[in-house]
Amino acid sequence: MEYISTRGNVKAKGFIDTVLMGLADDGGLMVPFQIPVISPEKLAEWRSLSFQELFLEIFSYYTNDEIPYDALKEMVYTSYSNFRAPEVTPLHKVNNSLYVLELFHGPTFAFKDVALQFMGELYSYIAKVRGEIIHILGATSGDTGAAAIQGVRGKEGIKICILHPHGKVSKVQELQMTTVDDSNVLNLSVEGNFDDCQKVIKELFADLDFKGKYHLRAINSINFVRILAQTVYYFYAYLQIEGSDEKKINISVPSGNFGNIFSGYLAKKMGLPVNKLIIATNENNILERFVNTGEYKPGSFTSTYSPSMDIQVASNFERYLYYLVGEDAEKLSAYMSKLQTEGKITIAGEALQQVQADFAALGVKNQQCLDTIGKYNEEYDYLLDPHTACGIAAYEQFNGAGETAITFATAHPAKFDESIALVGIKQEFPEQIAALFSLPQHQTVVEHDKDVIVRELQAFYE
Template sequence: MQYISTRGRVEAKGFIDTVLMGLADDGGLMVPAEIPVVAEATLQKWKTLSYEELFLEIFSLYINDEIPIEELRQLVSRSYSSFRTPEVTPVHQLNDSLYILELFHGPTFAFKDVALQFMGEFYSYISKKQNKIIHILGATSGDTGAAAIQGVRGKEGIKICILHPHQKVSKVQELQMTTVDDENVLNLSVKGNFDDCQRVIKELFADLDFKGKYHLRAINSINFVRILAQTVYYFYAYLQINKGDQLPKINFCVPSGNFGNIFSGYLAKRMGLPVNKLIIATNENNILERFVKTGEYKPGEFKSTHSPSMDIQVASNFERYLYYFLGEDTAKVSAYMQDLQQNGKITVSQEDLAKVQQDFAAYGASNEQCLEVIEEYKKTYDYLLDPHTACGIAACKAQASEGEVTVTFATAHPAKFDEAIRLVGITQQFPPQIEHLFTLPQHQKVVEHDKAEIVRELEAFYKL
């Protein structure tokens, strides 16, 4: 298996080099040169596998034997040892047509743990094997930062710096990042929004001299290993629901901001998973909904919502979908991305829009709908949703047809977003791990949205 850039100007790489590169050196995103297809007979055999065993089967299709299977098995075992359930991502049935895939049983109570606890172990493994220091640099709308920090805190040979938008994440998200006092962790609270943070990260990774000098590595979903790790739970959910001989198609409804989680489902579908609809759930920052419905991909006005992890206007992983949508034509991808940079938008033809709508449905939930769904599902099912999952339920109700079975992703524990939960008059009991955060001192530095200032902070941190 070789990996190439969506823009076609990077020599093909192996799996480890792809992970280390993160953002491709030509500004594109790395993708497999070919997507392996899983036969229906193989899916039937996978039904009896544990989550960790399934992870090994899927990753084995992509890693080129670059990691001995027993060493990979140990990495996977360590990655999921901190999860609060042996299923890792258990499936909860609400009614005959709706299942919830709970992705919040990791150490930071969010779906990002599923991929990032593995990435932390994987980077540590590479650092020791190659005897090289690794500097992880990332931006977060809340959950990625906490999960990434938890995955690498205290690990020898690794330093991590996370940028988050100042006062635009939930209090629990902020505490999960900033109460960590390990020497290899730096939190920069940027006066701006997530897109501002993400823009700086992309510019620094595009600066090949700076990237090379400081051995920068990506933790965001621009890194393909994040996408691949998330693909595992699509297969797992499907196989948990379909225990019989038949393999019917089902829908997946996914709260999405940066397009990474939903793209993992698109990858799973191309691998042969029988998916009916991939439903993109957004909030009022609904660039993805507008693209699916109109064919225009254009960042709009940023809005702060009750679901801050989806308060994103520029979806990094959209370029990966564009690559496949355009028939894997890297020249066309480059032209489209240049058009986005110069004109601030991408527009596809009505004919091409029909192709998009074969791949995805989409729905953007308002703040009011989000709160209404939280209240409704607590009363009807005694099940408390976090606001991102509530957006997913709203999208499911709008886009799923009668008689269809849908899996909606619960991307975070509701305790991480108590500000929204309290607005509907619900008092929840925090897990003790989260309750404890409020007793700890914080460690962060507030900086301006200024690339030069951020670079100064990074250089000082790397020299420590």
């Protein structure tokens, strides 16, 4: 297995070099040269596997034997040893047509832990066996930062800097990042929104001299390993449902940066027989508009009750567009250039029909999000965080008669108590979260100015 750039101007790379590259040197995103297809017989064999065993099976198709099996196994089992559920991602049955896959049992109570605890172990392994200096740089709308920091804090040979939008993440998300006092962690709170943070990150990774000088590595979902790790729970959830091979299974996914839903698209291309992939967004509904009209055009930013999806520029959209245009790097590059110069791209005809065959999408309004939280708490005694509530609302919109749905619970509701309180629900915080409020914070508030951020990075990395 080799990896290539969506824009076609990077020499094919192996697995570890792809991990280290993050954003491709030509500005594109790395993808496998060929996606392996899992046979129905192999899928049937996987039904009895634990999450960790399934992880190892899936990764074996992608690692090119660059990592010895025993080393990979140790990384996987270490990564999930601190999850609060033995299944890692347990499946909860809500009613006869709905299951919720709980992705919030990791150390920071969010789905990002599933990929990022492993990535922390992987970067640590690479740093040791290659003698690499690793400086991780990322942006977060809330959950990625906490999970990434937790995955690498205190690890030798690694430093991490995370940019988050000042005052635009939940208080718990902020505390999970900024109460960490390890010397290898820097939190920059940027006066702006997530898209502003993400733009700076992409510009710095595109500056190959800066990237090389400071050994920058990506932790965001521009890194293919994030995508691949997330495919595991798509397979795991599907295989946990009894008789799933005889049912129409839909999966509804809260999505802002298109990474989580793209992992589902990858799983489907690998042979997972999912019926519908449903994109749930909020009032920052660029993805809903794209699926329904073919127009991909970032609009005005809106703050919502589901802040982790307050995103207008979805990083992983480029990966999907690459496959939509038939893996034609030249055509993909032309689209991305047009997006840069004109501020939008439009898909029509057969291509739009393919988009609508691949996805359904719903942009959930703020009040609908709160109403869904209240409804499921009252009717099923099941408390949803606001992002999961968007996923549930989308399930209600698109799940057909006789179909079964899995909605991803992407975060524990305690992470978004500001939204839960608006419904009149008083929740009890888990002990680990409650303890955060008494700890001092460590962060630097900076202007949304690339030069200012660069100076902070230089001081930290040097």
